Amino acid sequence: MNTRSKRSVCILLVSLLSTSLLAGCGNDQGTDDGGANDQSLRVQEERARQVADAWRTSAAADAWAQGYYPMADAVQAPASGWRSKADKRAFETKNFVLTGDLPSMASTRGEVEWGDGQDLTRPLISSEKAYKSFALHRSAGPHLTVTEARLGTTVIVTSRGKATVPAWVFTLESYDTPLKRVAVTPSKLPKPPIGHARQEATGGLRSITRLAGTAADGRSVTVKATHGTCDDGPTVKALETKESVVLYASIKGAESGACAAVMIEQDMRVKLSQPLGDRILLDALTGRPLPFGDPNGTAPSWT
Incomplete structure (x- = not known):
């Protein structure tokens, strides 16, 4: 486990013998050599493409382009x-x-x-x-x-x-x-044109917690991704289009067997082929824009 990972303040204490802990470790993702299998990656990328296609020319995209969303x-x-x-x-x-x-x-x-x-x-x-x-x-x-x-x-x-x-x-x-x-309040988030996907149907796709920062040149973003105690950490990839950047996250090196259901939050830097600019940053699993900031911090960008 990456020692630089940041543990979530919220830790679920459950029995190590419970089979429900396996979901917390994400043992249905990846392979023993630490890489997600090709089939899972194809499913994850397809979901990311569905999200990008749904947002393109949608009413939600129009509302986003006209709103005030601090980053x-x-x-x-x-x-x-x-x-x-x-x-x-x-x-x-x-x-x-x-x-x-x-x-x-x-x-x-x-x-x-x-x-x-x-x-x-x-x-x-x-x-x-x-x-x-x-x-x-x-x-x-x-x-x-x-x-x-x-x-x-x-x-x-x-x-x-x-x-x-x-x-x-x-x-x-x-x-x-x-x-x-x-002193001004953010605009209301538009209703996403695509619904939240089921994790088990998307190749072990995981949601990304939030955006932590954007590089000065816009060519990379840092996001908060989560993983468990029985894996080698998260991996985050980007599907870039003219209108959006859809991030899709999973975990690598998941081990089988029981493990503690501890949520670990980790900074992940994702390089982009082009500056982010005014493209909307989306999460593949939820189909929603990525919020900036800690929901429990001094002033999250939106809730």
């Missing part, structure tokens, strides 16, 4: 960086202290601007909700202090490229640059 963190640390490890830890543990009052909004809606004349109006979140998205604790020990807040702007990467959006700008004590939190 980067909604909470942006000070541009000057953290002054110390203690401050960075305070941010990661959401340990903040607020002095003074948070401002109210003069408007309930704000503009998302891509610079191409295709601006979009979206609802704004309050300064209080923005603050609570990254500040949950006031415990003893290292903390960050917010002294004031105002409504300003920031730039964020979206599914349609970089956009200038409204943001709550929080002044931090002893910092020359502020912490920012995007």
